[in-house]
Amino acid sequence: MKEIGPKVIRDHLIDQHREFYPLLPMVVLGAVDAKGDAWATLRAGQPGFLSAVDPYRLRANLVRDSADPAEAGMEDGKEVALLGIDLGTRRRNRLNGTLYRRADGFDLTVDESFGNCPKYIQVRDVHFVREPAQPTSVPSHIGFTLDDTARALVEQADTFFVASYFEERGKRRVDVSHRGGQAGFVHVGADGWLMIPDFLGNRFFSTLGNIARNQIAGLTFVDFASGGLLQMTGDAEILFDHTSNLSFKGAERYWRFRPRRVVWRPDALPLRYEIVEWSPFTLATSMWEHTVPTS
Secondary structure, three states, X not given: OOOOHHHHOEOOOOHHHHHHHHHOOEEEEEEEOOOOOEEEEEEXXXXXXXXXXXXXXXXXXXXXXXXXXXXXXXXXXXXXXXXXEEOOOOEEEEEEEEEEEEOOEEEEEEEEEEEEOOOOOOEEEEEEOOOOOOOOOOOOEEEOOOOHHHHHHHHHOOEEEXXXXXXXXXXXXXXXXXXXXXXXXXXXXXXOOEEEEEEOOOOOOHHHHHHHHOOEEEEEEEEOOOOEEEEEEEEEEEEHHHHHHOXXXXXXXXXXXXXXXXXXXXXXXXXXXXXXXXXXXXXXXXXXXXXXXXX
16 A cells, blocks of 8 residues: 555545536445544435535535434544445445535645446336425434344445544544445354454455454444344454454455444435346355354
8 A cells, every 4th residue: 555555545536526526315424433433424415415516525415313323423523434436337435524514515725636446236116206305204222232124234335434443643534435235144153243354355445454453343244125224333353363264255354343223223324226247256155054254
């Protein structure tokens, strides 16, 4: 990355990215609350709700959502991360920077902007079931561990999103990323830890680099059929000692996550997704077959 980083990680939005973000009906955000907990969230809007004011600012017209635990880290002047991902085309681009509140949303100034490859993204069709600004009437459920409903969602998931961060010399760098695999690629252990295979990717190691330095992460799983969001924050670690005993095809290493706070938000998204095509990179991976590695 010392050689590649300056070539692919920019302090501005290139034209292709400025044209990309306004096409999206959904965006993924990563934020850190006052306690230092990381949260990932998904927010929706009619295409055009994201726009590039200039090469150094992305504007989001999004009303605040008090039910979203990530909102606590999205105050004026806070560092946040953003992932623009089009599940219909497998395109995705990321940025991080500082959030500045506006009456109808916020501007995000660009610290780092870069693109990602389309690996492990399942193609999905999307449609709105209500106007994005109309909140759901279904209440949230808050807990500290995964209940049966949450566990079932995780164990059937082929996609999740992860927020992470580290701080250095008074500067916080937040990241939010996508993870994909075959349905059930995340294993929930009897001890409550989520075991996750790490597949070959861009080798930027933005997520794992943050976890190596700061063992805090936030994961969000989506019920694409109902619009529900399962958001959790907790502790994460990389299992460096298990690389020689991998039983999961396609995995280069494992990492794991233990939730400390869990928020289930039924019908949180005004979108519904239907899977159209599996990623060939996803299909080249395997399922859990042997003993799951432990600490």
